[in-house]
Amino acid sequence: MPRGAYLGELELMALLALIRLGDDAYGVPICYEIEKRSGREAALGSVYAALERLEGKGLVTSRLGESTAVRGGRAKRYFRITAQGMREVRQTQRALVNLWRGLPELEGGRA
Amino acid sequence: MFRRPPALAVWLLDRLGYTRQNAALAGDLLEEFRNGRSAGWYWRQALAVIADGFPRQMAALAPYLLAVTAGYAAQLPLSYVLWSSGFPREVAGTGWAKVGLWALMQAAGWFASAAPVKWTLGEWSVRLRPMFCGVGTEPQKRATILALAGYDSFSFGLWSYCLCAVVFWHFSQAQFLKWESTWFVLWVFAPAVLPALAAPATRSAEAVEHREPWLAIPQREPVITVALPDGRAILLGRDRLAESIYAAADPQLTRVAFGGGKSLDLLRRAVWLGGYRSMSHIERKAETFTLAELAALIDETARTKSVIEAVYQPKRRESFLGRLKVWFCGDSA
Numbered sequence: 001m002p003r004g005a006y007l008g009e010l011e012l013m014a015l016l017a018l019i020r021l022g023d024d025a026y027g028v029p030i031c032y033e034i035e036k037r038s039g040r041e042a043a044l045g046s047v048y049a050a051l052e053r054l055e056g057k058g059l060v061t062s063r064l065g066e067s068t069a070v071r072g073g074r075a076k077r078y079f080r081i082t083a084q085g086m087r088e089v090r091q092t093q094r095a096l097v098n099l100w101r102g103l104p105e106l107e108g109g110r111a
Numbered sequence: 112m113f114r115r116p117p118a119l120a121v122w123l124l125d126r127l128g129y130t131r132q133n134a135a136l137a138g139d140l141l142e143e144f145r146n147g148r149s150a151g152w153y154w155r156q157a158l159a160v161i162a163d164g165f166p167r168q169m170a171a172l173a174p175y176l177l178a179v180t181a182g183y184a185a186q187l188p189l190s191y192v193l194w195s196s197g198f199p200r201e202v203a204g205t206g207w208a209k210v211g212l213w214a215l216m217q218a219a220g221w222f223a224s225a226a227p228v229k230w231t232l233g234e235w236s237v238r239l240r241p242m243f244c245g246v247g248t249e250p251q252k253r254a255t256i257l258a259l260a261g262y263d264s265f266s267f268g269l270w271s272y273c274l275c276a277v278v279f280w281h282f283s284q285a286q287f288l289k290w291e292s293t294w295f296v297l298w299v300f301a302p303a304v305l306p307a308l309a310a311p312a313t314r315s316a317e318a319v320e321h322r323e324p325w326l327a328i329p330q331r332e333p334v335i336t337v338a339l340p341d342g343r344a345i346l347l348g349r350d351r352l353a354e355s356i357y358a359a360a361d362p363q364l365t366r367v368a369f370g371g372g373k374s375l376d377l378l379r380r381a382v383w384l385g386g387y388r389s390m391s392h393i394e395r396k397a398e399t400f401t402l403a404e405l406a407a408l409i410d411e412t413a414r415t416k417s418v419i420e421a422v423y424q425p426k427r428r429e430s431f432l433g434r435l436k437v438w439f440c441g442d443s444a
Contacts, residue, residue, distance in 0.1 A: 027139035045160030048136050074138025
């Protein structure tokens, strides 16, 4: 990933969902995971677009899985986070924690 | 057996849902829809995919659009010079002779466009846009296709002018510019931009089944797996069907299969239909049927005259309103 390029919010959520789901991560469970954890609806198309960007950056790899009749014969695409992706998540976490730290407005529910 | 999503949304998604993982995304949407999501949910998702993909597709197509526009723009001064000097002259002749000449020139024009593609890429085709979309990141082939697209657009513009001048009429400067811009918009730019006019990048298994049914014929005898209430799973094929059912010794399965005077032949046809649907896809992974699904499959088979009809034309006798409903809301077939 080029220096200075930041992860978008949905990209970060998708990466975190991939870490949680492990090898069974494809579009539908990734969407469910994001919705469950964030409490917001995630459109499948947006999640796929984010995953495609992440794949372009080398943070995610994908492989085609099985196709079933219930999917109209279309194969699933399984996604997996790469080592570079893990590094990027940790770096983003550190950056966000540093930004958070020492902000009294965001501590203890004070606004 | 399975719910079908709104046909219009599926069509739009196939044509305009541009993401590279389009087939996987379409499969995910279908899976979710069949897991109980509404037609409205399917429409929202499909429109979101299209809205998200359109700008990205335009960006990916930009070099191609630039090539065809540059090619067409390059022929414009040449055609204008020809027009200014009154060349070529209109050929005198009867109507039929002109029709023959027009057809001959059309064929020559197609050859002039297709021959360079054959020589460089080894394919008799002028469908360069799908080639450009499918070429991936091979820089040399990409550059070749772009050069061919520019040439194709150049030759099309020049040939169209010559064709009109020779066969039809001579036109004023205003008419010349009007026709040139009309040809460009209708025959060069619109087909390059509007993907609905081009074949989708990936054809779904359902589309393949409808257009080329012989490709979907299973390579082996269709069988279905049935999950019994006690947790066992049995395989039902058309051979030894009754034997398999009685060997399972499950009263519920026996009731579903033969209750209400159902014949063995009906059951055989149902197994073929269910097995066909499970196996006729890319990786031929069979689904497991519950007893309720098996009962629904038998009912569906009983309602149709032949299995082939059930497979290929399940909605042949639908009314106009029924068809509209399938287009916008899907159904539970």
